[in-house]
Structure formats: C-alpha cells, structure tokens
Amino acid sequence: MTDERQGLPSASGFYMEAACDGRQNLLRTLLPHELAPERDVEMASRGDRIHDALQTGDVSLLTEDEMVDWAKCKEAEKKIYDEWRDGADALEYRERRMWLHDGKGQPLVSGKADVVFRQDADALILDYKTGFNPHLTPSQRSWQLRVLAVIEYNQRRVPIRVGFIKPKAYEKSDCTDYAFEDLEFAHQQIMEVLRRSKEPDAPRYAGSHCNYCPARNRCPEAAAYSMLPSVMANTSVTMSKKEVIARVQKLTPADWKFIVQRGPMTVNIIEASKASLKALSVEELLAIGMTIDEGRRMPQIDAGAAFAVLSEFISTKALWSCFELSKGALIKAVAQEKILTEAQAKVIVEEKLKPFTDDTRRSAGSLEEV
Ligand code: SF4
Numbered sequence: 001m002t003d004e005r006q007g008l009p010s011a012s013g014f015y016m017e018a019a020c021d022g023r024q025n026l027l028r029t030l031l032p033h034e035l036a037p038e039r040d041v042e043m044a045s046r047g048d049r050i051h052d053a054l055q056t057g058d059v060s061l062l063t064e065d066e067m068v069d070w071a072k073c074k075e076a077e078k079k080i081y082d083e084w085r086d087g088a089d090a091l092e093y094r095e096r097r098m099w100l101h102d103g104k105g106q107p108l109v110s111g112k113a114d115v116v117f118r119q120d121a122d123a124l125i126l127d128y129k130t131g132f133n134p135h136l137t138p139s140q141r142s143w144q145l146r147v148l149a150v151i152e153y154n155q156r157r158v159p160i161r162v163g164f165i166k167p168k169a170y171e172k173s174d175c176t177d178y179a180f181e182d183l184e185f186a187h188q189q190i191m192e193v194l195r196r197s198k199e200p201d202a203p204r205y206a207g208s209h210c211n212y213c214p215a216r217n218r219c220p221e222a223a224a225y226s227m228l229p230s231v232m233a234n235t236s237v238t239m240s241k242k243e244v245i246a247r248v249q250k251l252t253p254a255d256w257k258f259i260v261q262r263g264p265m266t267v268n269i270i271e272a273s274k275a276s277l278k279a280l281s282v283e284e285l286l287a288i289g290m291t292i293d294e295g296r297r298m299p300q301i302d303a304g305a306a307f308a309v310l311s312e313f314i315s316t317k318a319l320w321s322c323f324e325l326s327k328g329a330l331i332k333a334v335a336q337e338k339i340l341t342e343a344q345a346k347v348i349v350e351e352k353l354k355p356f357t358d359d360t361r362r363s364a365g366s367l368e369e370v
Contacts, residue, residue, distance in 0.1 A: 004110075005110055006110070007028070008107060009109045009194065010112075010147075011109070011112070013213075015143040015144065016209045016210075020206070021202035021203055022204035026219060027214065030215060035217075036213070036216050046130065046131075047128075049061055054115075080126065080163055086121065092115065092116070093115070095112055097112040098110065098113070098151045114126055123161070124163075125148050127148070128166075129164050131168065136164065149162050153178070153187070154187070159177065159178060159180060159183070160178045160183065162178065204221045206224065206226075210226075277290065303323070
C-alpha cells in the first residue's frame with residue numbers, strides 16, 4: 001500500500017514531532033513490520049465510517065449509534081459554518097490532502113482536513129473527533145489544526161478559523177481564529193520543529209505522546225518511559241512476561257542497574273502490600289474486587305516412618321538419593337542434642353560434612369557496586 005504521506009510528517013501526528021525531535025530519524029530506520037500497530041482500531045473504523053458518510057452523504061453503512069454522531073456532526077458543522085459565512089456559499093473541499101512545501105517546492109508536511117470551506121476573504125477548516133477524546137488538546141493549542149491552517153495559509157494568504165467538532169463532548173465544538181500574524185508565527189514554529197527533526201543526532205523525548213507513535217516498540221526512550229513507576233501506576237494495560245522482557249532488553253545498562261538496585265525495595269513493597277491485603281476481611285477484599293482462596297495444602301511427611309516402609313519397596317541407595325540434607329536443620333539438631341550454641345554447632349557440622357562436600361560448583365555471581 002502506498003503511503004499518501006510519502007513518509008513525511010503529517011498534521012495529525014505533528015504533536016509527536018513537536019514533542020520528540022528524533023522521532024522521524026528513528027522511523028526512517030524501521031522496516032514496515034517493525035512499526036507498532038495502530039491503537040484503538042475499533043474506534044478508528046467507527047470514526048472512518050462516520051467520516052465517509054460525512055464526505056459522501058451515504059449513511060447506509062452506519063449503525064444507529066453512529067447515525068446519532070453523524071447527525072450531531074452535521075448540525076455542529078452547519079452552526080459553525082453559518083456563523084462564519086459572509087454571504088454567498090463558500091467553496092467546500094472534503095478529505096483532500098494538502099501539502100506545505102519549502103522554498104524550493106519540496107514537500108515538508110501534509111494534512112488532510114475533514115472539511116475546508118473557502119470564501120474570498122478567509123477560510124474555515126474543521127476536523128471531526130468522533131471518539132470520546134477526553135484529553136483532546138483544545139483547538140487553540142492543537143498542532144494538527146495549526147499545521148492545517150498554515151498549509152491553507154501558504155496557498156491563500158487569508159486569515160483562517162479552525163475548529164474541532166466533537167459529537168460526544170459536552171462542548172460540541174471548539175474553534176480558534178488565526179489572524180495573519182498568528183499564521184506567520186505558526187509557520188515559523190512548524191519550520192523550527194521540522195528543522196530540529198532533521199538534525200542527525202536529534203534527541204528523542206519520551207512521554208505520553210509515545211502511545212501513538214509507530215516507533216514505540218523499537219524505541220529505547222519509550223521503553224524506559226513506560227517502565228517508570230508513575231507511568232505504570234497510571235496505565236490500565238498490564239504487560240505479559242514476554243512483553244516485559246522485550247521492553248527491558250531495550251533499556252540501557254544504566255537503567256538495568258537503576259532497576260536492580262531498587263529491586264529489594266520493590267520486593268519488600270510488594271510483600272508488605274500482599275500481607276496487608278491478606279489481613280483484610282473477605283468483605284473488604286470484595287469491595288476492591290479481590291478474593292482469597294483457601295491456600296494450598298502443604299502435606300507434612302513423617303520422613304522416618306516413610307523411609308522404613310519405602311526401603312522395603314525400592315533400594316536404600318535409590319531412596320537416599322531422594323533426600324536432601326538441610327545444613328541449617330542439622331546445625332539446630334546438633335546444638336539441641338549436644339547442648340551447644342548454634343555457632344559452636346555450625347563449626348562442628350562444617351567439619352563433619354567437609355569430606356562429603358563438593359564445593360566446585362558455583363552459582364551465578366551476584367552483582368556488586370564497584
Ligand atoms: S516512541 Fe516516543 S520517544 Fe520514541 S521516537 Fe516515538 S515519540 Fe519519540
């Protein structure tokens with residue numbers, strides 16, 4: 001499938017360029033299969049159907065709920081249009097991709113406005129946000145609308161009104177007027193973002209904007225950001241062990257050290273939290289959507305009696321291979337029977353066990369700070 005954005009920044013994703021200078025550089029190094037899939041696919045298809053119906057007027061594919069939003073979009077659009085229009089009907093363009101070029105005619109960034117109305121003295125650009133969008137940036141601060149306005153301004157030097165239409169929101173629309181000086185300033189801002197993104201060593205800055213960045217699964221900064229406790233506390237997504245391993249592998253050695261050094265504290269926090277939860281009553285647990293089972297049975301075997309019976313069934317040698325000697329238990333037993341302190345018993349036990357001890361095996365080394 002051809003990319004209508006030609007691999008260049010676009011208005012809808014421009015907030016990510018503005019927040020992360022190095023994003024385009026990373027995206028350029030990734031193969032198609034390395035890009036993260038689009039999020040909220042279901043909501044996006046719902047939005048696409050409503051957008052298509054607004055463009056073509058054909059509502060036959062809409063569900064009842066989508067029809068409600070379609071009708072609200074039409075109503076809000078008419079209201080904004082009527083307030084803006086000077087007299088005669090304005091020219092109308094829907095879903096048309098437009099480009100901002102540099103001084104040599106090279107494409108820099110594109111944008112596809114849901115609808116553009118043009119009259120002689122000005123233009124109106126509207127974008128429908130058909131999802132819930134509780135955190136939608138207001139029109140005044142929206143990079144998407146700013147880029148669309150500047151693209152239009154570069155084709156026709158007129159002031160521009162931009163706005164969002166939000167059928168699901170209480171305030172159903174939100175408009176901002178760009179005068180000439182605002183458009184000149186916005187143009188400079190966009191050029192500065194694009195300039196920074198072209199620096200070969202442009203740094204990457206992770207943040208909540210990474211959520212929708214297609215590079216997020218290959219980006220060390222996004223991986224480190226997603227592991228921050230404050231970020232994890234606010235996420236509703238739980239990660240599988242495989243996902244955790246994949247993200248951890250993208251961190252830097254300094255990050256691994258940071259995490260490992262805080263490991264014991266984290267384990268203690270988890271254990272203390274588990275103990276606190278277990279101390280709650282069944283009702284208190286249910287109130288937070290938890291329950292507690294009866295616990296696993298932990299059978300205690302009378303090893304001496306079992307040994308006597310089992311040694312008549314299998315060879316003593318085979319039976320002994322099933323037993324493990326606990327050094328700690330042995331020290332306690334010697335201390336009790338010989339009336340010694342545990343420190344004294346330990347010396348004796350180690351001495352007695354020496355001929356039978358193989359100390360050539362090593363566990364993995366433990367990490368220490370140098
Ligand atoms: S995932 Fe985030 S930090 Fe990484 S390139 Fe994308 S926007 Fe930048």
